[in-house]
Amino acid sequence: MKIIKQLFWIFLFSLLGEGVSILISNFVAIPGSVIGMILLFMALHFDWIKLSQVDEVGTWLTDNMAILFVPAGVGLMTNFDLLANVWLQLLIIMVVTVSIMMWFVGTIVQKVMSKNGQKLNKTRIERTDSNA
Incomplete structure (x- = not known):
């Protein structure tokens, strides 16, 4: 259940990033994944969410990043x-x-x-x- 909650947070910020990307697409083209990472960074920085809420899944994703390429x-x-x-x-x-x-x-x-x-x-x- 813990991993599902961590995936939820990562997917939520990815979805928010995609939404913002679509909203600003007429002005500037920024990939939604980049905006989502920035939003996740800001949420972690301002303690809106705790690092422990995304730590395991985030570590697994960065450890297996080669698969994504x-x-x-x-x-x-x-x-x-x-x-x-x-x-x-x-x-x-x-x-x-x-x-x-x-x-x-x-x-x-x-x-x-x-x-x-x-x-x-x-x-x-x-x-x-x-x-x-």
Whole structure:
């Protein structure tokens, strides 16, 4: 019964995500599964539901994630004749976008770390001044 309740929560947020995706489809195309994960994250973060309510099923799903990629892999193999004509363009796009994303994330992380480091140093200086 516990696993059925955990599946219920995961499927509920997936359904909510699909509903929101349909509602906003005229404005922006975001997959319902992504919206559902964001909604589940927010519910967990704000303690609307407890981690123990989805822990076992969520762990099982992430442990067996490779199974979920089989249909996509089969789809690529069945449409290989279409991809064979544009493989070089796809490869270039992948390399360029991954490089840009790595640069972007690295820059953001460095800025956040430097701001946190400045705050940490400032806090240490204030503490040593007040103790003297």
